[in-house]
Amino acid sequence: MSIFLIFALSKINYARTLIYIFHLATIPAIFAGAALTATSIGITGKVLAEIGKLSAKEGQIIIGAAVLDDILGIIVLAVVASLVKTGEVQISKVIYLVISSSAFVVGAILIGRFLSPFYVQLVNSMKTRGQLLLVSLIFAFILAYIAQVIQLEAILGSFAAGLVLAETEKRSELAEQVFPIADLFVPIFFVCVGAKTDLSVLNPAIPSNREGLVLAAFLIVVAILGKVVTGLAVFSKEKLNRLAIGVGMIPRGEVGLVFAGVGAASGALSPATDAAIIMMVISTTFIAPPLLRLVFKEPTGSPQSVSSEQ
Amino acid sequence: MSIFLIFALSKINYARTLIYIFHLATIPAIFAGAALTATSIGITGKVLAEIGKLSAKEGQIIIGAAVLDDILGIIVLAVVASLVKTGEVQISKVIYLVISSSAFVVGAILIGRFLSPFYVQLVNSMKTRGQLLLVSLIFAFILAYIAQVIQLEAILGSFAAGLVLAETEKRSELAEQVFPIADLFVPIFFVCVGAKTDLSVLNPAIPSNREGLVLAAFLIVVAILGKVVTGLAVFSKEKLNRLAIGVGMIPRGEVGLVFAGVGAASGALSPATDAAIIMMVISTTFIAPPLLRLVFKEPTGSPQSVSSEQ
Numbered sequence: 001m002s003i004f005l006i007f008a009l010s011k012i013n014y015a016r017t018l019i020y021i022f023h024l025a026t027i028p029a030i031f032a033g034a035a036l037t038a039t040s041i042g043i044t045g046k047v048l049a050e051i052g053k054l055s056a057k058e059g060q061i062i063i064g065a066a067v068l069d070d071i072l073g074i075i076v077l078a079v080v081a082s083l084v085k086t087g088e089v090q091i092s093k094v095i096y097l098v099i100s101s102s103a104f105v106v107g108a109i110l111i112g113r114f115l116s117p118f119y120v121q122l123v124n125s126m127k128t129r130g131q132l133l134l135v136s137l138i139f140a141f142i143l144a145y146i147a148q149v150i151q152l153e154a155i156l157g158s159f160a161a162g163l164v165l166a167e168t169e170k171r172s173e174l175a176e177q178v179f180p181i182a183d184l185f186v187p188i189f190f191v192c193v194g195a196k197t198d199l200s201v202l203n204p205a206i207p208s209n210r211e212g213l214v215l216a217a218f219l220i221v222v223a224i225l226g227k228v229v230t231g232l233a234v235f236s237k238e239k240l241n242r243l244a245i246g247v248g249m250i251p252r253g254e255v256g257l258v259f260a261g262v263g264a265a266s267g268a269l270s271p272a273t274d275a276a277i278i279m280m281v282i283s284t285t286f287i288a289p290p291l292l293r294l295v296f297k298e299p300t301g302s303p304q305s306v307s308s309e310q
Numbered sequence: 311m312s313i314f315l316i317f318a319l320s321k322i323n324y325a326r327t328l329i330y331i332f333h334l335a336t337i338p339a340i341f342a343g344a345a346l347t348a349t350s351i352g353i354t355g356k357v358l359a360e361i362g363k364l365s366a367k368e369g370q371i372i373i374g375a376a377v378l379d380d381i382l383g384i385i386v387l388a389v390v391a392s393l394v395k396t397g398e399v400q401i402s403k404v405i406y407l408v409i410s411s412s413a414f415v416v417g418a419i420l421i422g423r424f425l426s427p428f429y430v431q432l433v434n435s436m437k438t439r440g441q442l443l444l445v446s447l448i449f450a451f452i453l454a455y456i457a458q459v460i461q462l463e464a465i466l467g468s469f470a471a472g473l474v475l476a477e478t479e480k481r482s483e484l485a486e487q488v489f490p491i492a493d494l495f496v497p498i499f500f501v502c503v504g505a506k507t508d509l510s511v512l513n514p515a516i517p518s519n520r521e522g523l524v525l526a527a528f529l530i531v532v533a534i535l536g537k538v539v540t541g542l543a544v545f546s547k548e549k550l551n552r553l554a555i556g557v558g559m560i561p562r563g564e565v566g567l568v569f570a571g572v573g574a575a576s577g578a579l580s581p582a583t584d585a586a587i588i589m590m591v592i593s594t595t596f597i598a599p600p601l602l603r604l605v606f607k608e609p610t611g612s613p614q615s616v617s618s619e620q
Binding site: 137179184 | 439488
């Protein structure tokens with residue numbers, strides 16, 4: 001919970017800083033701040049597995065925090081994207097959105113846990129091919145629709161569906177069947193985000209672009225420092241490599257791109273802000289793996305961690 | 311090859327009959343005739359497996375003929391759809407299209423067989439997730455693009471890619487990864503075809519609809535008789551259940567729907583003709599399984615085939 005609170009506070013501070021320094025409007029600032037919160041489990045998880053640190057205390061904290069981060073991040077995205085639709089930030093509406101989106105996710109998980117035996121029974125009794133995948137996709141689409149109806153982002157619903165399905169006994173079988181679909185759509189997602197991004201707004205030769213560049217540089221520095229500080233602030237009686245925890249959470253990966261994508265699609269982000277967020281996502285994703293290897297090697301330096309590195 | 315020739319001839323006769331009796335324009339007539347040629351391996355294969363006849367001589371002939379049928383059908387579709395674009399049937403163009411589409415499929419298979427070791431090597435050397443699926447999809451998209459460029463239907467290219475990939479040693483691994491994607495898209499395909507079909511044009515209460523209804527009835531009768539006669543005409547010295555071969559080829563299934571879909575999308579088919587083809591596809595697909603069990607039980611009637619039926 002301490003991590004959770006630090007994140008919530010840091011997000012508000014990020015947004016406040018962006019408003020003061022860059023004179024960004026409130027909503028783009030909140031969007032950029034929210035994008036900074038994301039943590040890509042994929043990148044860090046892979047590196048941790050490679051250096052044999054996935055089951056170390058630090059690895060567990062990183063993974064746990066990253067999952068919490070994703071939940072919190074998607075809720076923030078739902079709130080921010082909904083605020084964009086009206087264009088103004090009313091405290092009452094923010095409170096409604098935070099409560100409704102949190103209630104939605106927590107409610108989906110609780111009801112989902114209660115209903116999961118029926119889900120497994122339904123899947124097992126169906127006499128068709130692809131029954132597991134189709135029932136799961138229908139479930140995800142229904143939750144996405146419900147989220148849309150209560151004025152949240154559809155992505156919050158499908159994310160909640162994923163959290164529920166990950167708790168069922170069909171988990172690994174479903175993951176296996178979802179992988180090919182992800183392999184099909186993930187490259188399309190990355191190409192679409194890339195193709196929609198106008199990187200020329202970061203060209204330093206044009207004076208009017210310089211503010212966007214400064215914003216990008218600021219976001220990158222804050223993205224790295226923010227997580228490192230968060231890691232150092234972890235409360236624990238155990239001896240921990242706190243630097244490694246912070247570094248492990250640096251990559252924003254695909255989660256950050258979802259923020260940029262939703263922000264740009266809803267018209268909340270200017271091309272310069274959008275490009276700055278994407279630059280931040282790319283930098284943090286590329287810088288984290290070598291940094292992570294570095295900070296994990298120094299304090300332990302045991303032969304075991306070296307040998308398992310290849 | 312005898313089956314191949316009978317099919318080619320029967321298709322021309324179907325189209326000719328439709329033009330004479332129903333005064334259909336040439337292209338819708340060819341489309342309807344072409345849709346009659348399709349054979350859905352899925353339905354018949356499943357029934358044959360259930361009654362333990364998949365490896366029987368008759369089962370092998372049905373499967374072989376259905377595969378040939380699919381290749382021929384897709385080539386006919388490519389030719390017809392291309393004719394629709396110009397709107398007129400020129401003998402020289404028909405000859406060009408038949409030659410180019412046949413050459414395309416045969417060429418793709420021959421070149422594919424030559425290149426498949428490099429394909430397997432490429433897939434094995436890639437260090438990413440989903441490499442087999444992505445390389446295969448890219449290959450299918452490239453062939454679809456080439457088909458489009460030489461004025462054939464894109465579906466011919468992806469179909470040829472499927473034929474080539476089915477020959478490689480990655481066949482079963484790829485099939486496993488493609489199943490979830492098919493499970494995702496196949497229901498969408500069926501829903502789209504269904505939602506686009508205006509079944510009210512088959513309402514007998516409206517006099518102007520009756521011609522469409524007669525066409526649907528005619529297509530259904532011809533669809534059943536045509537395949538049964540084809541089956542009876544199989545040349546072979548062996549003692550064969552020729553009726554069963556004909557019945558086994560009755561279901562038009564998804565292949566017939568692809569014809570209706572491409573025909574309607576290209577504007578070649580009127581709503582009545584389109585609905586009549588879809589009625590034919592639905593009827594033949596539903597009527598075949600019980601008929602197939604019936605004709606297979608009567609002549610053999612051995613306890614083995616009965617016991618393996620459940």
